[in-house]
Amino acid sequence: MADPQERLEQTIRVLKDKGCRLTPQRLAMLRILSKSEGHPSAEQIYEQIRADYPTTSLATIYKTLSLLKNMNEVFEITFASVGSHYDGNKPYPHPHLICTKCGQILDPEFGPLAGISQEISRQTGYKITHQQLIFFGLCPKCQKAGQAPE
Amino acid sequence: MADPQERLEQTIRVLKDKGCRLTPQRLAMLRILSKSEGHPSAEQIYEQIRADYPTTSLATIYKTLSLLKNMNEVFEITFASVGSHYDGNKPYPHPHLICTKCGQILDPEFGPLAGISQEISRQTGYKITHQQLIFFGLCPKCQKAGQAPE
DNA sequence: CATCTAATTGATAATGATTATTTATAGAAA
DNA sequence: TTTCTATAAATAATCATTATCAATTAGATG
Ligand SMILES: [Mn+2]
Ligand SMILES: [Mn+2]
Ligand SMILES: [Zn+2]
Ligand SMILES: [Zn+2]
Numbered sequence: 001m002a003d004p005q006e007r008l009e010q011t012i013r014v015l016k017d018k019g020c021r022l023t024p025q026r027l028a029m030l031r032i033l034s035k036s037e038g039h040p041s042a043e044q045i046y047e048q049i050r051a052d053y054p055t056t057s058l059a060t061i062y063k064t065l066s067l068l069k070n071m072n073e074v075f076e077i078t079f080a081s082v083g084s085h086y087d088g089n090k091p092y093p094h095p096h097l098i099c100t101k102c103g104q105i106l107d108p109e110f111g112p113l114a115g116i117s118q119e120i121s122r123q124t125g126y127k128i129t130h131q132q133l134i135f136f137g138l139c140p141k142c143q144k145a146g147q148a149p150e
Numbered sequence: 151m152a153d154p155q156e157r158l159e160q161t162i163r164v165l166k167d168k169g170c171r172l173t174p175q176r177l178a179m180l181r182i183l184s185k186s187e188g189h190p191s192a193e194q195i196y197e198q199i200r201a202d203y204p205t206t207s208l209a210t211i212y213k214t215l216s217l218l219k220n221m222n223e224v225f226e227i228t229f230a231s232v233g234s235h236y237d238g239n240k241p242y243p244h245p246h247l248i249c250t251k252c253g254q255i256l257d258p259e260f261g262p263l264a265g266i267s268q269e270i271s272r273q274t275g276y277k278i279t280h281q282q283l284i285f286f287g288l289c290p291k292c293q294k295a296g297q298a299p300e
Numbered sequence: 301c302a303t304c305t306a307a308t309t310g311a312t313a314a315t316g317a318t319t320a321t322t323t324a325t326a327g328a329a330a
Numbered sequence: 331t332t333t334c335t336a337t338a339a340a341t342a343a344t345c346a347t348t349a350t351c352a353a354t355t356a357g358a359t360g
Contacts, residue, residue: 021307021356042347057310062347079284080228080317083346095283101292108285120285128287133245134229135258135270137278142251171327171336192318207339212318230346233317302360309354320343330333 001089001107007034011073011088018071025049025056029064033074033088039096039105041085077105079132097126151239151257157184161223161238168221175199175206179214183224183238189246189255191235227255229282247276 011030015022028049032040040048046061065086068074074088077096082103087094090107097106097120108120117128161180165172178199182190190198196211215236218224224238227246232253237244240257247256247270258270267278 019307023308023356025309055310057312059311059348060309063308066348077282077284078230080230080234084230093280093282095285097285097287099289099292100286101288104289117285121287125290126285126287127293128285130243130286132227132243132282132284132286134227134282135245135247135267135276135278136250136280136282137247137271137276138251139249139254140275142249143277169336173326173337175338205339207341209319209340210338213337216319304359305355305357307354307356309352311352312350314349315347317346318344321341323338323340325336325338327336328334330331 004031004034004089007089007091011068014071014073020067025053025060026064028052028056029061030088033068033086036087036089039077039085039087041083045086097124097128099126100129154184154239157239157241161218164221164223170217175203175210176214178202179211180238183218183236186237186239189227189235189237191233195236247274247278249276250279 008030011034012022012027015026029045032045032048038044042058042061042065045065046056046058049056049061065074065076068088068091069076073091074086075091075093077085077087079085079098082098082105085105087107095108097108098104106124106126108124117131120126121128158180161184162172162177165176179195182195182198188194192208192211192215195215196206196208199206199211215224215226218238218241219226223241224236225241225243227235227237229235229248232248232255235255237257245258247258248254256274256276258274267281270276271278
């Protein structure tokens with residue numbers, strides 16, 4: 001994982017570059033996201049923030065997450081059955097390992113790209129039941145510029 | 151892809167084995183799902199069904215999908231930003247290729263497991279921007295039987 | 301420091317996909 | 331026919347997320 005302090009400073013730099021304000025609520029969120037322990041959901045971030053800033057609104061959490069997503073300073077794991085979770089420590093797409101019972105989410109570390117499941121299983125002790133591999137991109141039709149989404 | 155007729159018959163067999171009834175609405179759904187053209191959403195299945203059975207309720211679609219999921223006769227692609235989509239032709243986990251502009255979902259065919267993105271891109275003409283690879287399983291703690299989910 | 305103003309916040313309403321509930325229906329069994 | 335049970339239809343409820351808008355404030359300016 002990246003050094004949380006460096007991630008924090010990096011994100012603050014990007015925010016300032018874009019002319020965004022650094023409010024206390026945002027700073028508190030950045031501290032949490034720079035570590036992203038356990039890949040928190042919006043609700044979990046909200047609960048942590050409220051410890052220090054009891055009047056914070058959940059809407060602020062969502063708006064800040066949206067802002068950070070747009071500048072690629074947080075990565076969103078969108079999986080319907082567990083809701084969205086966030087990783088501000090590795091703010092780019094990467095594989096995840098989800099426990100289907102308790103919902104715990106890990107970043108599995110793996111080198112090549114073969115026998116992955118076994119390797120992850122060995123590393124983490126998880127018993128892997130299934131996986132989801134999704135590729136995103138633009139279909140040929142959508143690559144033509146100036147075309148509205150259907 | 152599997153032969154839709156065979157998939158239809160297979161699912162009907164499983165339903166009967168479990169003592170479930172084969173209603174006209176269900177049969178209409180099975181016909182759609184056995185092909186699963188375009189990986190339809192619940193809403194899209196609903197619209198197709200209504201052509202033949204105008205009084206059908208959306209709740210029935212969801213209930214039947216839930217039934218079929220439980221007997222592994224349909225695979226659900228749960229990705230938050232596009233909502234759930236269904237594949238009854240290949241009713242088991244497999245990779246998907248999603249256009250982030252129009253939402254089209256394909257089953258990319260690929261052999262080994264290296265240089266996948268390039269191969270998929272060549273086969274489909276998609277310009278791949280990112281991917282999501284998620285492994286599901288049970289963490290060591292959850293593998294201990296009789297433990298409640300957190 | 302005081303003032304100014306656009307960005308941001310907090311409170312709340314709205315949205316939308318999915319699930320739950322309740323009553324009605326229909327076919328199988330007796 | 332009567333009874334029984336699975337299922338359907340209609341509708342309400344849920345819940346995560348987004349939108350709205352008046353109030354507040356960070357940060358620039360003088
Ligand atoms: Mn991660
Ligand atoms: Mn598929
Ligand atoms: Zn677990
Ligand atoms: Zn497209």
